[in-house]
Amino acid sequence: MDDASQARLSDRIRVTVGSPRLRTRGRIITFTRHGVRPMNWPLVSQFRDGARLAIFLSCLGLGFAAPAAPRSRPNIVIIYADDLGYGDLGCYGHPTIRTPNLDRMATEGMRFTEFYSAAEVCTPSRAALLTGRYPVRSGMCHDQFRVLRNNSSGGLPKDEITLAELLKTRGYATAMVGKWHLGHRPEHLPPHHGFDEYRGLPYSNDMQPSPDSPKGRERFFAERNDYWQTPLIQGTNVVNPHPDQRQLTRDYTETAVRFIRQHKRSPFFLYFAHTFPHVPLFASGTFRGKSAAGLYGDVLAELDWSVGQVLDTVRSEGLARRTLVVFSSDNGPWLVYDQHGGSAGPLREGKGSTWEGGMRVPGIFWWPGRIQPSVQHEMALTMDLFPTCARLAGATLPDRPLDGVDISPLLFGTGTVERDAFMYYRGATLYAARLGPWKAHFITRSGYGPDGPSTHNPPWLFHLGEDPGEKWDRAAQQPEVLARIADAVARHRASLVPVPTQLAETVNP
Ligand SMILES: [Ca+2]
Secondary structure (H helix, E strand, O other): HHHHHHHHHHHHOOOOOOOOOOOOOOOOOEEEEHHHHEOOOOHHOOOOOOHHHHHHHHHHOOOOOOOOOOOOOOEEEEEOOOOOOOOOHHHOOOOOOOOOOHHHHHOOOEEEEEEOOOOHHHHHHHHHHOOOOOOOHHOOOOOOOOOOOOEEOOOOOOOOOOHHHHHHHOOOOOEEOOOOOOOHHHOOHHHOOOOOOEOOOOOOOOEEEOOOOOOOOHHHHHOOOHOOOOOEOOOOOOEEOOHHHHHHHHHHHHHHHHHHOOOOOOOOOEEEEEEOOOOOOOOOOOOOOOOOOHHHHHHHHHHOOOOOOOHHHHHHHHOOEEEEEEEEOOOOOOOHHHHHOHHHHHHHOOOOOOHHHEEEEEEEEEOOOOOOOOOEEEEEHHHHHHHHHHHHHHOOOOOOOOOHHHOOOHHHOOOOOOOEEEEEEEEEEEEEEEEEEEEEEEEEOOOOOOOOOOOEEEEEEEOOOOOOOOOOOOOHHHHHHHHHHEEEEEEEEOOOOOOOOOOEEEEOO
């Protein structure tokens, strides 16, 4: 075929990329060794996107290039802080902690004001993040043993499906960097839950104190690395039984940046869970002593630097327009550690409690070109990440109850989302529920204070729009709201299937 014939053919084919069917402005023709003849329409209909048509035409030697199909599998990065409070970032109003990289991320992306972790402490909140389900469904919670300890035998059950396993079905490279806390025995570590690579601490940085360290609170404030012996693990092996915690944030960050660079040509999922600002606090020499907010501010400045390193790598590798980066925290600030604990801003209480300060956390979503810079006031949950990322990656959701919803309409400004009431659990016990702006407390208790649980009947009822600090009980004026919340709780309870807890059994560490 001469050039003129090829040009005429190209002129007769009009491809609309992304349309459900090929559209043409004339008859489609095909080529045989005997010449040109019309192609049957049923044959044409198999080309449902521009990329496949381009391959077909290329095979014919036509040199016709259809526009590239839109990428359907964005890279996904989740950066998760430990015990970072709602009020701890500059972009959430902290007066002295400086977080310029997170502030820029929020300015360029979507900052949520009503974003929730699914639990008030580490282990259950991480289980919920990775499975999209309340921890009571997986057994990753317990009323007395609130998190996995260094002698726990349990871990995330194998029949739970993690976000990493889901994304593996779509060809993602996966890595977990940092604090895991979903089971430290080899069979529970990230490589057995869908992660190709893992480097980090298996649980909290205070869970294996040195036998020589002093007892009590003072060792938390001493800034002595030799008081702590939580091991550093790579894959399923201990690579350093006593890592220098002052270097952890830098170590994690270098690992994360290396992973992004190595996998920049394939879709990747990076789950980057920082050890800090969980106590005991440590910062490297570059950041130590620099913040007006003291050591806590130094630690957050280093964490903020790390976020900047990740975003700069995404930008410099040309990945910004096909990478979703999410920042959040696993629970509120650990207030009993005074100046080494963070701030819940205007919210009541902190880590360990089902008051807002225990479970409402920063939530920042960044994806230049897809997510418009904005502040989002709709409620969203860390559990939403599972169905949302599944949608973005084109993965099929597993056939089981999920408690998150796909929030991509909020992220992309295309609509609203429907959700039922949000349940606040302390351990395996339901303490409160939120429906719209209303939150009913059935039981209240401080996160770590000496008080016991107080049961409320009728429940205490707060309007979180008018009263975000949860001060004024409105139950007497709103019986119909309490009735609707009771209905939502009944629906939720009817969906639960009892499972054994993973947090009670122990073995020798
Ligand atoms: Ca935590």
